[in-house]
Amino acid sequence: MITKYGAPSESLSQQDVDIPIPKDDEVLIKTKAASFNPIDYKILRGDLKMVMKLKFPSPIGFDVSGEVVEMGKDTDAFEKGEAVYSRISKMGAVAEYVTAKAENVAKKPSNINHRQAAGIPLAGLTAYQVLFDVAQLQHGEYVFIPAGSGGVGSLAIQLARRAGAYVATTTSSVNVDWVKTLGPNQVIDYTRDEYTILLKDYDVVFDTLGREHTMEAFKILKDGGRLVTIAGEIDNHTAKELGLNQIIRWFLSFKARKITRKARSKNIMYRYKLMAPNGDQLTEITRLVEEGHVSPVVDSVFPFDKAHEALQRLTEGRAKGKIIVSMEE
Ligand SMILES: NC(=O)c1ccc[n+]([C@@H]2O[C@H](COP(=O)([O-])OP(=O)(O)OC[C@H]3O[C@@H](n4cnc5c(N)ncnc54)[C@H](OP(=O)(O)O)[C@@H]3O)[C@@H](O)[C@H]2O)c1
Secondary structure, X not given: OEOOOOOHHHHEOOOOOOOOOOOOOEEEEEEEEEEEOHHHHHHHHOOOXXXXXXXXXXXXXXXXXXXXXXXXXXXXXXXXXOEEEEEOOOXXXXXXXXXXXXXXXXXXXXXXXXXXXXXXXXXXXXHHHHHHHHOOOOOOOEEEEOOOOOHHHHHHHHHHHHOOOEEEEEEOHHHHHHHHOOOOOEXXXXXXXXXXXXXXXXXXXXXXXXXXXXXXXXXXXXXXXXXXXXXXXXXXXXXXHOOOOHHHHHHHHHHOHHHHHHHHHXXXXXXXXXXXXXXXXXXXXXXHHHOOOOOOOEEEEEEHHHHHHHXXXXXXXXXXXXXXXXXXX
């Protein structure tokens, strides 16, 4: 549970709470493993206070893999004992039991264990939605996915390759060899080479880094290309879609003005994507994992009572794939 805003070591504590009761459209999952995502430490730090104020103590975590132990009365898609995973819609995955809306749950891929599966939902759905829903990536197109060693990047590379795209990525020297095993066409060591010099006329950039990196992406995009960010500024189109009020929208479009101006001048579609839970798309990812087209990458596994250390490692920004909290230790 999050007890206050701050660093993982001082703001997370183990607490006993009642086992949640599933609503009619929910399932109750006994957690085998959960995973952390950068959103968890951003919430913990208080970065999202303006849009999401926490009431302490608050549960934490969005990704779970486990077994169904109970179903709500309107839920017949799953059976007791079935192995499932989910990007749940309300925080609380790092717990022994968690409820999830059945529509956000999918069967766990049968060829991987719960620890591997727990790292997939949020990162995998993000990659899927950016590449296919927003960027509409096509077979034969060129896509640049920076940070191929990250939780999102490692899955995005594999999804894009499976879709028949040419994929270039960046990572630091220590990660180059294993990132190559994910199947990208080109891996650039960003500590040695400048990707903006090596790549040009790309159809799509999937910006996983934000800040100055978003602006840099324009250098390699072709006229009419698409730039989709998950870590940069929110564009007006997306702000409207998210139902944000006019004052916040005005503030956001002011922050994004340089990028939107640049995008217009280069005839480039610029979008921020906020991922959403989706059981159908997660089921599609299950199929891709079972067919061997996508494999999760696990950076490290921490036992439940060391969850704060797991989140601390993620905060440092050097994870190679996903950081998992295991309930089975
Ligand atoms: N909008 C959304 O819905 C959404 C969804 C998911 C994630 N996100 C955001 O997307 C970002 C990425 O998420 P994630 O889970 O992939 O993070 P992550 O797993 O923590 O990313 C860590 C990786 O980033 C790499 N990296 C750091 N700086 C780099 C650079 N300059 N160039 C290339 N690689 C670099 C690191 O590799 P090296 O150690 O080799 O540098 C490391 O492997 C986060 O900001 C997260 O909040 C947003």
